[in-house]
Amino acid sequence: MVGFRDPNIVPIREFYDPTTKVNYMAMFVVDRSIAVRECFYKTMARILMDLPDRYDHEGRVFPFLISGLFDNHDEIRSTVYELIEELGHLHEETNEEKLREIKQFGYIAEWMYGGQLRDEDVKLPFPIKMRPRMGSRILVRSYVRRYLKALYKEIGDW
Numbered sequence: 822m823v824g825f826r827d828p829n830i831v832p833i834r835e836f837y838d839p840t841t842k843v844n845y846m847a848m849f850v851v852d853r854s855i856a857v858r859e860c861f862y863k864t865m866a867r868i869l870m871d872l873p874d875r876y877d878h879e880g881r882v883f884p885f886l887i888s889g890l891f892d893n894h895d896e897i898r899s900t901v902y903e904l905i906e907e908l909g910h911l912h913e914e915t916n917e918e919k920l921r922e923i924k925q926f927g928y929i930a931e932w933m934y935g936g937q938l939r940d941e942d943v944k945l946p947f948p949i950k951m952r953p954r955m956g957s958r959i960l961v962r963s964y965v966r967r968y969l970k971a972l973y974k975e976i977g978d979w
Contacts, residue, residue, distance in 0.1 A: 855894050859897050866905075890948060910956055
C-alpha cells in the first residue's frame with residue numbers, strides 16, 4: 822500500500838539484484854473500469870470507517886481516497902466527496918471533546934478574511950457543493966500536509 826520508501830534504507834539485496842516496486846493499490850486508481858474504481862474508493866472508505874486499528878492505516882489509505890476527487894468520471898468524484906464527508910462526521914464524533922472548543926468559540930481561519938468571505942463569494946470545484954464539514958477539513962489538512970513535502974521532492978528529482 823505504500824508507494825514511498827525512505828531513500829536511506831536500502832535492503833542489501835537491492836545492490837546485487839535490483840527490483841521494481843509496484844504499488845498495486847495505486848493501479849486501481851487508474852483502472853479503466855468505472856465500476857472497479859468506484860468499488861475501490863468505497864472499499865478504502867470502509868477501511869477508514871470500520872477497521873478497528875484504522876488510525877495505524879489512515880496515513881496510507883487516505884491518499885487513495887483523496888485521488889478519487891480528481892477522477893475523470895463525475896459520479897465517482899461526487900461519491901468520493903460524500904465518503905470524505907462521512908469520514909469527517911465520524912472524526913467529529915470520535916474527537917468531540919477536542920473539537921468542542923472550536924465549535925463553541927466559532928474559530929475563523931485567516932484565509933476567510935476575518936469571516937468576511939462567504940460561501941457564495943467562492944466558486945468551488947465540481948464535487949464540492951458547499952464548505953465541507955469541520956471533520957473532513959481537519960482530516961484532509963492533516964494528511965495532505967504529510968504528502969506535500971514528498972510531492973515537492975519528487976517534482977524536484979525529475
